[in-house]
Amino acid sequence: MATATTDLRFSAAATSAKTLDRATVRARRGRFLHHLASRGLHLDHLLPSPFRLRSPFSVCRAAAYAAEGDGEKYEYDLFTIGAGSGGMRASRFASTLYGARAAVCEMPFATVASDALGGVGGTCVLRGCVPKKLLVYASKYSHEFDESHGFGWKYETDPKHDWSTLMTRKNLELQRLVDFQTDMLKNSGVTLIEGRGKIVDPHTVSVDGKLYTARNILIAVGARPSIPDIPGIEHVIDSDAALDLPSRPEKIAIVGGGYIALEFAGIFNGLKSEVHVYIRQKKVLRGFDEETPQAITKSDDGLLSLKTNKGTVNGFSHIMFATGRKPNTKNLGLEDVGVKMDKHGSVMVDEYSRTSVDSIWAVGDVTNRVNLTPVALMEGGALTHTIFGNDPIKPDHSAVPSAVFSQPPIGQVGLTEEQATEKYGDVDVYTSNFRPLKATLSGLPDRIYTKLIVCADTNKVLGVHMCGEDAPEIIQGIAIAVKAGLTKQNFDATVGVHPTAAEELVTMRNPTRKVRRNSAGKTNVEALRQK
Numbered sequence: 001m002a003t004a005t006t007d008l009r010f011s012a013a014a015t016s017a018k019t020l021d022r023a024t025v026r027a028r029r030g031r032f033l034h035h036l037a038s039r040g041l042h043l044d045h046l047l048p049s050p051f052r053l054r055s056p057f058s059v060c061r062a063a064a065y066a067a068e069g070d071g072e073k074y075e076y077d078l079f080t081i082g083a084g085s086g087g088m089r090a091s092r093f094a095s096t097l098y099g100a101r102a103a104v105c106e107m108p109f110a111t112v113a114s115d116a117l118g119g120v121g122g123t124c125v126l127r128g129c130v131p132k133k134l135l136v137y138a139s140k141y142s143h144e145f146d147e148s149h150g151f152g153w154k155y156e157t158d159p160k161h162d163w164s165t166l167m168t169r170k171n172l173e174l175q176r177l178v179d180f181q182t183d184m185l186k187n188s189g190v191t192l193i194e195g196r197g198k199i200v201d202p203h204t205v206s207v208d209g210k211l212y213t214a215r216n217i218l219i220a221v222g223a224r225p226s227i228p229d230i231p232g233i234e235h236v237i238d239s240d241a242a243l244d245l246p247s248r249p250e251k252i253a254i255v256g257g258g259y260i261a262l263e264f265a266g267i268f269n270g271l272k273s274e275v276h277v278y279i280r281q282k283k284v285l286r287g288f289d290e291e292t293p294q295a296i297t298k299s300d301d302g303l304l305s306l307k308t309n310k311g312t313v314n315g316f317s318h319i320m321f322a323t324g325r326k327p328n329t330k331n332l333g334l335e336d337v338g339v340k341m342d343k344h345g346s347v348m349v350d351e352y353s354r355t356s357v358d359s360i361w362a363v364g365d366v367t368n369r370v371n372l373t374p375v376a377l378m379e380g381g382a383l384t385h386t387i388f389g390n391d392p393i394k395p396d397h398s399a400v401p402s403a404v405f406s407q408p409p410i411g412q413v414g415l416t417e418e419q420a421t422e423k424y425g426d427v428d429v430y431t432s433n434f435r436p437l438k439a440t441l442s443g444l445p446d447r448i449y450t451k452l453i454v455c456a457d458t459n460k461v462l463g464v465h466m467c468g469e470d471a472p473e474i475i476q477g478i479a480i481a482v483k484a485g486l487t488k489q490n491f492d493a494t495v496g497v498h499p500t501a502a503e504e505l506v507t508m509r510n511p512t513r514k515v516r517r518n519s520a521g522k523t524n525v526e527a528l529r530q531k
């Protein structure tokens with residue numbers, strides 16, 4: 001009975017505490033948690049959000065932090081280097097869910113990152129997903145203008161695009177987002193320190209020379225473009241610069257066949273640049289060496305030439321390298337403190353994101369696991385539960401959906417056909433390749449390709465891959481089904497939404513091929529139909 005009274009009292013106090021400043025709220029919460037733990041009470045489910053903790057263990061753990069007197073020993077419970085996706089999530093959760101004293105350091109904002117410049121929000125918000133998607137939207141209009149003619153639209157003159165309007169509006173939006181993210185940190189009770197962080201010892205970070213101590217340090221510094229060192233490389237641009245060009249490229253070479261290269265090829269093509277993509281693989285988004293850039297030269301008229309092992313092409317106004325990214329681990333003090341890195345400079349972590357030094361953790365691109373924003377968020381969130389909840393949670397990297405915002409875009413979740421065959425031996429593959437309804441009147445050669453990979457043994461859907469309009473939006477929903485381990489029967493039992501491209505996913509009745517592994521381990525493919 002005494003327990004219930006205590007809890008209700010705290011609920012009321014916590015609710016009214018919303019009008020109090022963070023320090024008061026945190027002090028009250030700390031005293032309350034200590035009070036609970038000292039009586040062995042685990043009643044966090046009664047706490048109003050955001051004071052609610054994840055599990056009964058959380059109460060003990062947070063209280064234990066207070067009881068251990070860490071407040072006196074270290075200034076912070078968690079000090080994060082880098083306020084990108086992973087760092088923001090971890091510090092905010094640490095503060096709001098666990099009442100931890102959290103700080104994050106981040107460099108001043110710039111559209112192009114450097115050793116001294118970055119900005120609250122990180123790559124995704126300032127130099128990745130967000131500005132990239134805004135430019136994808138801008139570039140898609142030109143196709144839509146083309147499509148509209150088949151539906152009866154006529155224009156006296158061709159629509160014109162104003163580059164500077166796009167850049168100005170995009171940069172205003174980025175500035176709004178930096179302000180918004182900064183406020184979000186402050187409102188979460190996280191201390192934001194502007195400057196470049198460097199680890200000095202397992203519990204100390206130096207930010208531009210000023211020292212801060214913390215029980216836990218989180219490395220969430222992300223990655224930056226990696227460009228080969230070939231003659232003339234000073235003339236090229238990377239994805240940071242490509243998102244903030246003062247004028248539209250007349251003719252651009254894009255080197256690389258990964259996510260970034262394909263997305264930017266679509267952007268510049270849609271905005272009416274002449275685009276040449278240089279891939280060294282046989283196919284894009286794959287990994288076999290073929291064409292390799294060797295040098296860039298600039299002529300007197302300012303135009304650039306790109307020499308590869310296949311020849312030289314002249315007359316580029318811009319050459320962009322999208323040849324991968326490397327972790328920001330240079331000059332971060334990691335070697336001195338004993339944090340192990342792999343040969344590419346990525347921080348090595350265990351499945352809970354702990355580095356080789358007990359008090360130092362790492363999440364996001366710097367660990368080079370799956371380099372996507374939602375994954376960095378998941379890793380950052382799981383980490384706070386592990387550290388403060390006394391409830392270790394491994395981030396789950398299986399069935400992570402992803403999209404390439406190329407034109408047409410790609411969406412995928414789960415295993416590829418090759419991975420599924422390798423892992424399960426026997427798989428049924430359903431494919432469909434059709435002309436979408438819109439294309440019948442637009443007259444454009446658009447297609448939609450869909451592939452479903454099913455385990456022949458269990459009937460579980462192991463992977464879904466889609467290329468065509470709206471694939472990224474569709475795949476997010478389908479990812480729930482794949483993550484939940486649903487079977488092909490569950491897909492078949494689902495009624496479609498008509499007329500959509502997505503309904504194809506629930507109407508593919510017969511496999512295109514059956515892949516079977518015999519007892520000698522050899523794979524046979526039985527092609528059942530062509531589609």
Ligand SMILES: Cc1cc2nc3c(=O)[nH]c(=O)nc-3n(C[C@H](O)[C@H](O)[C@H](O)COP(=O)(O)OP(=O)(O)OC[C@H]3O[C@@H](n4cnc5c(N)ncnc54)[C@H](O)[C@@H]3O)c2cc1C
Pocket residue numbers: 081082083084085086087105106107113117118119120121122123124125127128129130132195196197198220221222223239260328332363364365366371372373374376405
């Ligand atoms: C062009 C492009 C497009 C992308 N598009 C997508 C997409 O559509 N979808 C998707 O899911 N992912 C996309 N990504 C990937 C996504 O942006 C990253 O996976 C994500 O931002 C990683 O988050 P992070 O927290 O690990 O690092 P980041 O977001 O890079 O944050 C790291 C932060 O640390 C700061 N920092 C670095 N060193 C220090 C230091 N010493 N001291 C203080 N601060 C420091 C940096 O300034 C930065 O703000 C894209 C990436 C790029 C480059």
Ligand SMILES: NC(=O)c1ccc[n+]([C@@H]2O[C@H](COP(=O)([O-])OP(=O)(O)OC[C@H]3O[C@@H](n4cnc5c(N)ncnc54)[C@H](O)[C@@H]3O)[C@@H](O)[C@H]2O)c1
Pocket residue numbers: 228255256257258259260261263279280281285286287291292293322323324325370371372402403404405
């Ligand atoms: N839509 C999205 O989710 C999205 C978009 C952009 C980036 N990202 C993330 O950012 C990461 C980095 O993207 P990225 O496109 O820079 O890297 P990537 O690894 O996807 O592609 C790099 C490409 O460059 C090629 N390459 C490397 N060195 C080369 C060289 N010397 N000469 C010629 N080609 C060379 C590689 O073969 C590969 O095709 C991605 O892996 C992804 O995780 C995600």
